[in-house]
Amino acid sequence: MQLNRRNLLTSALTLSALELFPGISHAQARKLVFATFTGSWEEAHRDVIVPAFKKATGQDMLLDAMLSVDQIAKVQAARANPPIDIMLHDPGPALTAIGQDLVEPFPVASSKHYKDLIPEAQEVSGPSIFFQAVGLTYNPEKIKTPPTSWADLWKPEYKGRVGITNLNSTLGTGFLVEISRMHGGSEGNVEAGFKAIEKLKPNLAAVAANPGALAALYQQGQIDISPGNFNAIQILKARGVPVEFVAPKEGAIAFKTSIHIVKNSPNKALAAQMIDVALSPEVQAKLMQAPYLIMPTNTKVKMEGEIAKVLAKDTADMKKKFVFQDWKKINENRAAWIDRFNREIKL
8 A cells, every 4th residue: 555645644643642642542433432321310421421521531422321231232242342431330230240351440540539439339340430229209199198118019009000120120120139028038039029029910000121211101190109219200300290209118229330441442541531530529419419319429529408318418327228239149040030020020
């Protein structure tokens, strides 16, 4: 191939860029892609993290909203050239992604904010950028007496008005485990939970594919009560949808949500920068405010507003009030549970 003036100039510019920004490689030929969750999570990240990343780096990024199981499948299918640079996972899928060698270590030494995270959020394979809380959600215009227990979902007056998610979501699996524990089961034995859901069928109006789809059912008037994510309900409230969140007397289910650099990503340096932006107190404080109300993990962010009022005043209070489940144990059988649920729980 003959080299002309334009080819030489282009090559020189490329080499200069590589010298100035060692994190950039020849393979980097697209924008940074962050696989976030569907529904309110995508909305919050589009409104807060995307512009914060742009301000910090001058770079644009793309959000690709999908469930964790789909993120993992997408990366597995193209390990050598993954279409995703950053994955977002709840505890179960995070363990799967790490176990399948799909993630890169987070560069802790060069991070500005990692050291400020609560100890439970510090994980080299992927720090946790927020906590999620799952409790009871309901329409106060239809249900005048607020529910107080998971057991309320089985009340006969809620026939045809209850919603749940399938087990592909952490919300759905966490709910199954919790009702199993209520009936003598455990993270390793959910037989009692399946029997309880079978008895719940007369009350079920819908089984949603994910938490975002479940929240949408309130907007459509298809359900009046369900397990639900705290922040998803707050976004609905901000839109004027009549819905409230309460922590059941058994305790709200809490789990960490971690963020990971995808192995073989051509955008590793930018991915690390984006994660550090997400860990910053400025971003976490903004995500804690209405309408997002996402629980922070950075200790420099003081819990306030609706989070302090409804969930926890600080991390110590959170540990006392919340139920934490053993996701290492859950993961041992989760695939079989998903298959069984899809076969047996049909409306």
